Amino acid sequence: MSNDSRFLLSHVARTGVFALMVCLPALLLYCDIHWLTDGVGEWSLVELTQEGFLLASALAFVRLARKRVDDRRFAVLAAGMFACMLLREMDAVFDLLLHGLWKWLAVPVAVASIVYALQDWRAAVSGLVRFLNTRAGTLMTIGLVLLLCYARLIGLTSLWNGLLGESYIRVFKNAIEETTELLGYTFILAASLAHVAQRMRAAATPRVEAAVPEQTLRQL
Template identity: 50%
Template sequence: MSDSARRTTPDALQPIHASQTAVDLLVGMARSPTTLPGWRSILSAHAPTPGRIVLAALACATLYAALVSLPPMLLLADLRWLGNEVGERSLLELTQSVLLATIVFAFVWLGWRSPSDRRFAVLAAGLFACMLIRENDALLDGIGDGVWQGMVAGVASACLVHAMHDWRGTLCGMARLLVSRAGVGMLTGLVVVLVYSRLLGMGLLWQGLLDAQYMKLFKNAIEESAELLGYVLILAASMTYVGGRLVGQRRAKSVLVPNTKE
């Protein structure tokens, strides 16, 4: 395909590529951690050396280990030093809200900077905004009954209507995420939050295990820490995908600019 044909092909019809992985980003930083060319080298044609790949993978594993250590450490802080029962005003709950707000911002940023991803990005931001509102239902119930349900209905409706205005573009954006490595992490995190944490936090399960020693604290601690782990996975996937899309589009623009000048 000629350069002019590439420039005129709509983005939605371009081949779907997997987004940048965290390993790719770390390899680029290892090559040149303080300058912009170091980031551009991520997408260069020269394959990284085996040593750099191993070091980048180890760095990535260390980062993930730190992230998955966050829920039990916060749970320990809640129980040991703050003396609460992992209720609505706990470090676990506060961190969940912060992570969800960060995820929402990441997709809003993607939609603002990338027109081709805008429909799907708004839909994804709306989904996690609804989850953020649900996480703060106790606070919103203090304002009035049914406030959080109304907010969720409004946000969901607005985002769905926006996405359906260009449903093909929305599907293309969704497909780009699902075929990427970040998409696997995203789906894993959603399953942990919506299914695993709920099943693990069933009162019936813990009553059967602890019998007369059952306390709601056990149920809350396990359910909320598992839920936070899911949000950590979703955050890592979101940042990886959004960063990869924006870096890839910046590279594409830098390649096209010299050709247009010619």
């Protein structure tokens, strides 16, 4: 098979995976509406999948921290960030025990991961730069921008009130906001798994160093 054919097949495969990633939030929303008939509540497939993806992302970086010493500071910081995001997503569950409990759980996680990373901040920055220089880093950036910027703006109540007026029903806004968040989490999970897998492969590949024979120079 020629290089062009391999490239085209690889591109088609990546496009297919990307299409599945983009379609997943809409498919889960369809299941919530037509199968579970629960809208987009706290126990919907959309919400539970968000939490599952965040948990998987955090665990991926925990594994990286355990396996790669050179990535450990950055990996702990990333795992701590996703753990805090997971606690925030589960706020409704924690509110059953104590209102705002998620904050008291997230603060020590955030502080511990930041302090650990700062103990060797150069290694943490080096791991971050190494990550951002990959396709996974670009995908992670897209996911975070979708989650932290676009989803927040598209979920503004004032926006939907202005659009729908007296016909405003909160479930419409929730559906758009939560599926957009899930799309961001999907990109984040894909980036996390891709980066960790690449670093694991790099660790498993033995380095072959060229042996340079010593030459004895004699001056005549």
